[in-house]
Amino acid sequence: MKKLILLTLIFLTAYGCGDEVEFNSPAFQGDRANQLWRARAFSASIEVSGALTITGTNNVETINLRVPSAIEGTYVVGNVNAIEAEYIDAFGTVFSTNNRPDPSVSVYPELGEIVIEEIDLTQGAFTGTFRFLAFDASGLNSVGYSRGIFFRVPLVSGEIPADPITCADKEMEAETARLAYEATFDSSLDFIDSATFEAACNAYIAALTEQRGFCGDIDGEIQDEIDALGNCQISCEIATANRNEAELQYNAATIGNYDALCAQYQFFLQEQIDICGDEDGSKQTELDNLDCGDDDGDGVPNVFEDFNGDGDFTNDDIDGDGVPNYLDNDDDGDGVLTADEAVDMDGNPVDTDSDGDVDYLDNDDDGDGLFSNFETGDTDGDGIADYLDNDDDNDTILTIDENADPNADGDPADAVDSDMDGVPDYLQA
Secondary structure, rough: OHHHHHHHHHHHHHHOHHHHOOOOOOOEEEEOOEEEEEEEEEEEEOOOOOOEEEEOOOOOOOEEEEOOOOOEEEEEEHHHHEEEEEEOOOOOOOOOOOOOOOOOOOOOOEEEEEEEEEEEEOOEEEEEEEEEEEEEEOOOOOOEEEEEEEEEEEEOOOOOOOOOHHHHHHHHHHHHHHHHHHHHOOOOOOOOOHHHHHHHHHHHHHHHHHHHHHHHOOOOOHHHHHHHHHOOOOEEEEEHHHHHHHHHHOOOOOOOOHHHHHHHHHHHHHHHHHOOOOOOOOHHHHHHHHHOOOOOOOOOOOOHHOOOOOOHHHHHEEEEEEEEHHHOOOOOOOOOOOOOOOOOOOOOEOOOOOOOOOOHHHHOOOOOOOOOOHOOOOOOOOOOOOOHHOOOOOOOOOOHHHOOOOOOOOOOHHOOOOOOOOOHHHHHH
């Protein structure tokens, strides 16, 4: 009742004794061009999203007041589309605070407000005030209400949320999105992933847009932040930094990680071209000349099979079999495919006998004097193939010390068999 008396006094004071004022409970009325406009029917509705619309009509004209959440507070219209005051005249022409005025009328729209002063949760009714200037679609014509009230307007559709979304909620969501966005270009990262950056940036824009819709943006700071994010593409500066880091890692690549680092370098080179351009074509030339291949599929990239370093893969043939290394799947001709030669946990070739030649280039991998192609199987069953086992029979006497190849040609055909039992000493414990 106190609220009713207060609002009635406001209108009585505003209109003066000569104006006809009828203020029933509930009510919806306003001052349009110093004339009292009064609704004959009024109602409130709440959408699934929680947005509230308060409507008043005199059966000819209609006013709709829309706010994003059914909570008490002041909502500024003429600033963001989610908060709107709308007037529909007798001819169906829509005047909305979301329509911007033509520049010949006004450079900036006049900001009005919808104030939800009280929500009666028991009766489901809304009380408050409003004022606005709304334009038609052309922006040349306007309708304004300098002051208006709605008193105990009943809710006829939807439900008042038990935990309505608030401006503070949207501010927290925007802050969370900001932190996630900034994490995508943290200084600790080797690379700024463009896809992750773009997704986080767009999520931040969406969160800021939601914040702007719920909270308003009178000073334009939120919109400025949205505009500053642009199209969410990484900058040329970032693309160049990515490419430079990829080049550093590529230049330090080993056989074991070359494939991944070369592909990575290709990716960031192309990204730099796409974002920064390539006026002189130098970046494209570098990309075209980058060889990430392994033509013989032996696990050793082509660039690591150019042993003389002259850039010509065809004149490198370690085992002299007439097949250049980059096309030879057994580079050392030891009968063990290069792809099957020993590697460490990182995929890099090892040197079993520590003679300075890694196994895939060493025709005597275990350094026992016998070529690897003559050492098939695992004679002593110790889990180490003979070509990698320097004591093939596990008798504690090294194979090289058991006269396995007296003529030193790498072929154990002349191996000594002391007891003449058909099994050479180096294979008999």
